[in-house]
Amino acid sequence: NAGVMQNPRHLVRRRGQEARLRCSPMKGHSHVYWYRQLPEEGLKFMVYLQKENIIDESGMPKERFSAEFPKEGPSILRIQQVVRGDSAAYFCASSALGNEQFFGPGTRLTVL
Amino acid sequence: SQQGEEDPQALSIQEGENATMNCSYKTSINNLQWYRQNSGRGLVHLILIRSNEREKHSGRLRVTLDTSKKSSSLLITASRAADTASYFCATDSLTQGGSEKLVFGKGTKLTVNP
Numbered sequence: 001n002a003g004v005m006q007n008p009r010h011l012v013r014r015r016g017q018e019a020r021l022r023c024s025p026m027k028g029h030s031h032v033y034w035y036r037q038l039p040e041e042g043l044k045f046m047v048y049l050q051k052e053n054i055i056d057e058s059g060m061p062k063e064r065f066s067a068e069f070p071k072e073g074p075s076i077l078r079i080q081q082v083v084r085g086d087s088a089a090y091f092c093a094s095s096a097l098g099n100e101q102f103f104g105p106g107t108r109l110t111v112l
Numbered sequence: 113s114q115q116g117e118e119d120p121q122a123l124s125i126q127e128g129e130n131a132t133m134n135c136s137y138k139t140s141i142n143n144l145q146w147y148r149q150n151s152g153r154g155l156v157h158l159i160l161i162r163s164n165e166r167e168k169h170s171g172r173l174r175v176t177l178d179t180s181k182k183s184s185s186l187l188i189t190a191s192r193a194a195d196t197a198s199y200f201c202a203t204d205s206l207t208q209g210g211s212e213k214l215v216f217g218k219g220t221k222l223t224v225n226p
Contacts, residue, residue, distance in 0.1 A: 033213060042200055042216035043155070056213060091154065093214075100145070101214060105154040 002027070004094050004104035005074075012110045019079040019086070021107045025094030032075045033101060034067060037089040049075060082111045117217045118201055124223040131188040133220040135201030136181075142212060144177055146186050147200045149219070155200070158186075191224045198222070 005024040013019050025032050030051055035043040048056040049069035060067065064082075069075040079086055089108050093101035118135050125131055135144070146158040161168045161177045161184065168175045174187040188195055198219040204212030 035214075035216075040218075042218045043202075043214070045213045045215065048213055059213075100157060100160055102157065103147075103155040108152075 004092055004102050006090075006092050006104035006107050008107060009105060010108050010110070012112065013082050014112050015083055016081050019082050019109055019111075021077040021079075021090050021092075021109070022074040023077070023092030023094075023104060024074040025092075026102055029094035029096050029102075031095045031097065032069050033093040033095075034075075034077050035091045035093065037091060037106075039088075043091060046077075079109075082109075084111050087111045118199070118220045120220060121218070122221045122223070124225065125191060127191060127193055127224055127226050129191055129224075131191050131195070131222055131224070133186045133199050133222070135184045135186070135217060137184075137201075137203045137215075138182065139203075139205070141179075141203045141205075143204050144175075144184050145202045145204075145214070146173075146175060146184075147202060147216075149198045149200065151197070158199075188222075191222075193224050193226045195224050196222060 004026055007022050032049045034046040036046055037043045045059040047060045047067045052071055064080045066078045087110050089106045091106045092104045095101045141163055143160055143162050145160045147155040148158055149155050159170050159173055159175050161175050163179055172189045177184045198221045200216050200219045202214040202216045205215055
């Protein structure tokens with residue numbers, strides 16, 4: 001049973017470009033969470049999704065950031081018009097309802 | 113305000129010694145979890161303790177939870193150089209749908225010197 005998969009592992013973008021981060025949850029998990037980690041900081045919650053629904057996006061910046069978890073395929077975190085402050089590690093976690101969250105290896109985004 | 117604050121922020125010990133890290137939180141929780149993160153890597157789940165539990169063991173790890181003081185501790189016994197990592201506590205915060213989002217502290221950076 002493969003764990004949570006994230007790709008790419010490293011992503012470099014220039015200011016103004018778009019970044020797309022993908023997360024495939026563990027088999028049987030229908031809940032996906034996205035977290036962001038700035039250097040020397042803990043993880044900060046961004047958004048919680050179930051299939052085709054955003055349940056809680058209270059941690060998402062209001063502009064430029066969006067997330068989806070379609071019926072088929074991975075969850076996508078999309079950042080439009082990236083700025084240097086978006087440089088961070090983005091982690092995805094998945095769970096079955098009410099259970100422990102399992103984390104992926106993260107995507108390290110660098111904005112030049 | 114920040115939930116799940118760890119202390120100390122950094123801890124340096126010799127191999128074989130015990131390492132104790134503490135975590136305090138502010139609001140009521142269902143569960144508290146400890147995670148480990150090696151430099152530049154993902155998070156590894158260490159242990160989950162529920163609000164009705166007071167102590168839990170897993171190998172060389174011992175976690176305590178005091179809900180009256182809103183605090184938890186993680187003890188690593190007989191530490192090894194390979195235990196060098198950052199350790200985070202994470203508390204749950206109920207969202208809609210019955211599944212919890214996690215709130216992390218800034219972590220304790222543990223260095224175990226050979």
